[in-house]
Amino acid sequence: MSNLKELGLMQGPLLIYGGPYSNYAATKAIRSISERLDIPSTHVICTGDLVAYCAEPEQTVDLIRNWGCHVVMGNCEESLAVNAEDCGCGFDENSSCSLLSAEWYRYSRSHTSESHKRWMAVLPRQISFEHSGKRFLVVHGSTNSINEFVFHSSDHEYKNLQLRQNAVDVIIGGHCGIPFGQQLEQGAWLNAGVIGMPANDGTQTGWYMLISPAQGEIKISWHRLEYDFENTVKAMEELELCRPYSQCLSNGLWPSIDILPEEEADQTGQRLHPEPIMIR
Ligand SMILES: [Fe+2]
Structure with a gap:
């Protein structure tokens, strides 16, 4: 995998979020959080999938591009x-996720402007930076x-190998x-979670992650993103778009857990409490 964007030496707190998924209300909320925390767009990184399940792809990408993170x-x-035929999520053929993705992907493809598609084509596949003496790769x-x-x-060995x-x-x-976040022999593997869909834990919130310098160490913490999910549901219902996913926004449970390994599948409906970790 190539196409690396190098940010160089970073200082101060960073906000990391993923999966806006065409959820405009959630994307507005995460931008408000960054402003409240006084974290500039130069210190905000999105881990991708701007456009997916929800009803407002164009508005969501507009907001992110204007924000400049x-x-x-x-x-x-x-x-x-x-303009590929499918979302490229890697779902098994004929799985529930694969069948459901046909509907939202078709909608996303026809409701995302050519200007945004050209911008997407040149996004970096990796972003790297250094913070408090540690090398990060996103x-x-x-x-x-x-x-x-x-x-x-x-x-774990596979993660260690990639590090x-x-x-x-x-x-x-x-x-x-x-x-989630975990410290391994070769370093740490982190995932900020996503803002545009719940985390299958039975709650409606999305998630984001903060990287905060702390006396020569780095604190990694995960936070719930409260937002006006009813607006997102309403926008989907008006279009009769992907009812299983609009229900998920309300009940916090994924419509299918086909992709989940046993450990994560067993946690379905259990409220998440990711504990902060310190990187030394
Ligand atoms: Fe993805």
């Missing part, structure tokens, strides 16, 4: 940029594949939709 290309951007799926699902329960092969201390991924 950094964006890593997600599989949705990769697919839309070339990707969408994994360092090997834009649509690889990497969860907390995914193989070692890329000579970084921390990898931040997106794509899988559930926030």
Whole structure:
């Protein structure tokens, strides 16, 4: 995987978020959070998938482009940029996720402007930076594949290998939709979670992650994003778009858990409490 954007030496707090998923209300909310925290757009990174399940792709991308935060290309951007036939999520054929994606992807493809698609085509596939003496690498799926699902329960040795092969201390991924962080032998693997859909924990909120310097160490913390989800549901219902996903916005449960490994599937409906971690 190439197309790397190097941000160089970063200082101060960073806000990381993923998966806006055409959820305009959630995207407005995360921008408000960054302003409240006084974190400039130069210190905000989105891990991709701007356009997916919800009803307002054009408005969501407008907002993110006007905001000017950094964006890593997600599989949705990769697919839309070339008007591909499907979202490129990597769902198994005939799985529930694959069948449901046909509807939202078709809508997204026809309601995203050519200007936004051209912008998506040139997004970086990786973003790197240094903070407090640690090397960070931000990707969408994994360092090997834009649509690889990497969860907390995914193989530790595989994560260690990617940290070692890329000579970084921390990898931040997106794509899988559930926030987590873990320290491994070779470094740390983090996922900010997503703002545009709940995390399958039975609550309506999205998630974002803060990277905060703390006396020579780095504190990583996860936070719930409260937003006006009823507006997002209403926009979908007016179009009769993807009812299983508009229901998910209200009940906090994914319409299908086909993609989840056993550990994450067992946590369905259980409220998440990701604890902060310190990187030394
Ligand atoms: Fe994705």
